[in-house]
Amino acid sequence: MVDLAASATGDLQLRNIRKEFGDFVAVDDLNLTIPKGSFFALLGPSGCGKTTTLRMIAGLEEPTSGTIAVGDTDITYSKPYRRPVNTVFQNYALFPHLTIFENVAFGLRRRGIKDVKEAVEKVLALVELGHLKDRKPGQLSGGQQQRIAVARAIVNRPALLLLDEPLGALDLKLRRQMQIELKWIQTEVGITFVHVTHDQEEAMTMADTIAVMNKGRIEQMGSPVDLYENPETVFVANFLGQSNLIKATVGTNSGAETSVDVQGARIILPTSRNRSAKSSVLVGIRPEKINIHAAGTSTGKNALHDGVVTDISFVGVSTQYQVEMPWKQELMVFEQNDGGAANIRKGDRVTLSWEPNFTFALDSED
Amino acid sequence: MSRWFSRNLIRIYAALALIYLFIPVGYTMAFSFNDAGKRNINWQGFTLDNWKNPCGAPDICVALGNSLKIGFLSTFIATILGTMIAFALGRYKFRGRSATNLLIFLPMATPEIVMGASLLAMFVNMNVNTGFWTTVIAHIMFCISFVVVTVKARVASLDPKLEEAARDLYANEYETFRRVTFPLVLPGIAAAALLAFSLSFDDFIITNFNSGTITTFPKFIWISSIRGVPAQANVIGTAMFLIALTIVIAGQVVGNAKAKKRR
Ligand SMILES: Nc1ncnc2c1ncn2[C@@H]1O[C@H](COP(=O)(O)OP(=O)(O)OP(=O)(O)O)[C@@H](O)[C@H]1O
Ligand SMILES: [Mg+2]
Numbered sequence: 311m312v313d314l315a316a317s318a319t320g321d322l323q324l325r326n327i328r329k330e331f332g333d334f335v336a337v338d339d340l341n342l343t344i345p346k347g348s349f350f351a352l353l354g355p356s357g358c359g360k361t362t363t364l365r366m367i368a369g370l371e372e373p374t375s376g377t378i379a380v381g382d383t384d385i386t387y388s389k390p391y392r393r394p395v396n397t398v399f400q401n402y403a404l405f406p407h408l409t410i411f412e413n414v415a416f417g418l419r420r421r422g423i424k425d426v427k428e429a430v431e432k433v434l435a436l437v438e439l440g441h442l443k444d445r446k447p448g449q450l451s452g453g454q455q456q457r458i459a460v461a462r463a464i465v466n467r468p469a470l471l472l473l474d475e476p477l478g479a480l481d482l483k484l485r486r487q488m489q490i491e492l493k494w495i496q497t498e499v500g501i502t503f504v505h506v507t508h509d510q511e512e513a514m515t516m517a518d519t520i521a522v523m524n525k526g527r528i529e530q531m532g533s534p535v536d537l538y539e540n541p542e543t544v545f546v547a548n549f550l551g552q553s554n555l556i557k558a559t560v561g562t563n564s565g566a567e568t569s570v571d572v573q574g575a576r577i578i579l580p581t582s583r584n585r586s587a588k589s590s591v592l593v594g595i596r597p598e599k600i601n602i603h604a605a606g607t608s609t610g611k612n613a614l615h616d617g618v619v620t621d622i623s624f625v626g627v628s629t630q631y632q633v634e635m636p637w638k639q640e641l642m643v644f645e646q647n648d649g650g651a652a653n654i655r656k657g658d659r660v661t662l663s664w665e666p667n668f669t670f671a672l673d674s675e676d
Numbered sequence: 677m678s679r680w681f682s683r684n685l686i687r688i689y690a691a692l693a694l695i696y697l698f699i700p701v702g703y704t705m706a707f708s709f710n711d712a713g714k715r716n717i718n719w720q721g722f723t724l725d726n727w728k729n730p731c732g733a734p735d736i737c738v739a740l741g742n743s744l745k746i747g748f749l750s751t752f753i754a755t756i757l758g759t760m761i762a763f764a765l766g767r768y769k770f771r772g773r774s775a776t777n778l779l780i781f782l783p784m785a786t787p788e789i790v791m792g793a794s795l796l797a798m799f800v801n802m803n804v805n806t807g808f809w810t811t812v813i814a815h816i817m818f819c820i821s822f823v824v825v826t827v828k829a830r831v832a833s834l835d836p837k838l839e840e841a842a843r844d845l846y847a848n849e850y851e852t853f854r855r856v857t858f859p860l861v862l863p864g865i866a867a868a869a870l871l872a873f874s875l876s877f878d879d880f881i882i883t884n885f886n887s888g889t890i891t892t893f894p895k896f897i898w899i900s901s902i903r904g905v906p907a908q909a910n911v912i913g914t915a916m917f918l919i920a921l922t923i924v925i926a927g928q929v930v931g932n933a934k935a936k937k938r939r
Pocket of ligand 2: 361362474
């Protein structure tokens with residue numbers, strides 16, 4: 311029998327995937343294309359449906375409706391052991407009764423490969439744990455177990471590797487180190503990684519493409535830079551880094567530029583960066599894009615006046631100001647500590663200014 | 677003096693408790709060397725004759741053989757049936773599961789004398805002659821509950837993620853069971869089988885009702901106790917105790933050696 315599903319390669323495609331648990335909709339009309347060979351991150355808050363999505367791709371859960379395909383092969387209802395997919399589970403799920411060697415060899419043996427020694431030793435060398443091959447998983451540290459879980463999956467050279475928050479249990483230092491190693495392994499073996507995380511920094515540093523998920527839906531998908539610079543929804547603007555979002559009314563639109571009214575001040579932004587069709591919008595600006603000046607000395611095109619500094623915190627590379635505006639909203643401003651910092655103290659009246667190009671406008675969430 | 681006493685209180689207590697537990701065993705062992713003749717009650721002098729000829733007492737080895745046969749057979753069947761029930765109860769949701777869970781406990785809670793008598797009444801009503809097979813049936817019945825409870829605890833503690841990982845790694849349903857589920861539950865099954873065997877070997881009350889003319893080892897001792905238990909019974913009892921002890925110690929030693937080798 312020629313097993314089409316097991317040997318499928320190509321882009322992973324999810325079409326109109328929906329998953330219900332009783333009345334509860336865990337994943338809602340999900341559409342995704344994950345290009346072959348890419349490092350794809352699925353980012354979202356706890357309970358948004360990330361694990362459920364991975365489990366459907368792995369075949370451990372059946373979608374209520376929709377289709378999953380690898381290249382041209384539909385695998386929606388294929389058994390998990392017939393898919394070209396391997397998973398690194400959230401808690402590793404190493405087999406406690408088998409040695410590390412046998413854990414890693416498990417997938418190869420099940421596919422009837424007799425001579426596993428070379429492949430297993432090669433992958434153990436890749437994760438730098440060859441010397442532990444005769445131990446049992448219980449005798450390994452968390453970080454070592456994690457690497458074995460990766461080795462156990464990639465030794466099979468699947469078309470697709472699913473990683474469900476594999477770094478969640480590690481401390482910060484080991485986490486950073488593993489992020490670099492995983493990224494390196496991915497480039498080395500060249501298979502598609504789908505990495506689930508709720509750590510935005512992790513997603514940004516590792517992935518080529520990030521999909522931000524919220525309440526069972528994809529909010530936005532794109533490169534890390536794209537998501538950060540051009541958030542399309544309030545959720546994305548707040549989930550990836552920090553944003554200042556200010557209520558505004560859309561004024562005139564002169565083709566390339568749109569002007570909006572923020573509490574009486576005229577703020578300009580590129581029309582292409584206005585994601586809302588409504589007249590009432592939220593104007594957004596990242597804290598590090600704003601310049602802070604003593605009152606009245608503004609130079610930038612977009613400026614808001616009469617702020618009062620309520621808090622200053624020095625964090626080494628930058629200084630973070632909290633500024634209360636006349637309409638009682640607190641705005642965040644990050645200034646680089648590059649020596650040119652204005653001599654501003656708590657309680658000072660200030661003006662905030664920035665370039666129109668950095669401004670974006672979003673649909674307000676309610 | 678009193679400080680020494682308070683410092684060693686726990687040790688003294690432990691020693692006393694152990695002595696209390698082991699006096700009957702020690703007594704049994706000592707009297708297996710008694711040159712007893714008919715009545716093994718008073719110390720008559722040391723001899724190895726009983727150990728040289730454990731089957732010397734009339735019918736004692738027939739009774740022992742029956743007990744072993746019944747024990748192995750009912751352990752084998754009860755372990756298989758009980759393990760399957762334990763998987764069903766631990767793994768699958770079906771109508772009547774909680775009722776089954778409760779009913780499985782009943783044989784353990786029912787007084788043996790009641791169960792033995794009712795079983796006999798049932799066999800008599802069905803016109804079945806009591807003997808070897810009725811004893812086996814009775815033993816399987818009360819062993820199953822203990823097997824189910826023991827194995828189910830092990831099944832419940834098994835992480836379902838491990839089986840998912842196996843399926844993810846190209847193991848089909850059968851291979852997943854054989855390579856992951858079964859090896860992980862095996863210690864529970866082994867413990868259940870040991871328990872079942874010792875329950876069966878030990879049982880007197882239910883056996884007495886349902887074994888007809890067949891004599892088991894406990895029944896033999898009960899019957900001969902009227903006229904005097906032969907010293908060979910002590911020999912066999914001591915031997916059983918030593919075999920069990922050896923198995924336990926061997927298990928510990930092997931386990932420790934393995935743990936050491938891994939480090
Ligand atoms: N088997 C199930 N039965 C019922 N509800 C479920 C089941 N599995 C998941 N859910 C629900 O579906 C939603 C999504 O769960 P999922 O595990 O995919 O979240 P997640 O994004 O992985 O979250 P986390 O970051 O906390 O792991 C949750 O609200 C969860 O309660
Ligand atoms: Mg999850």
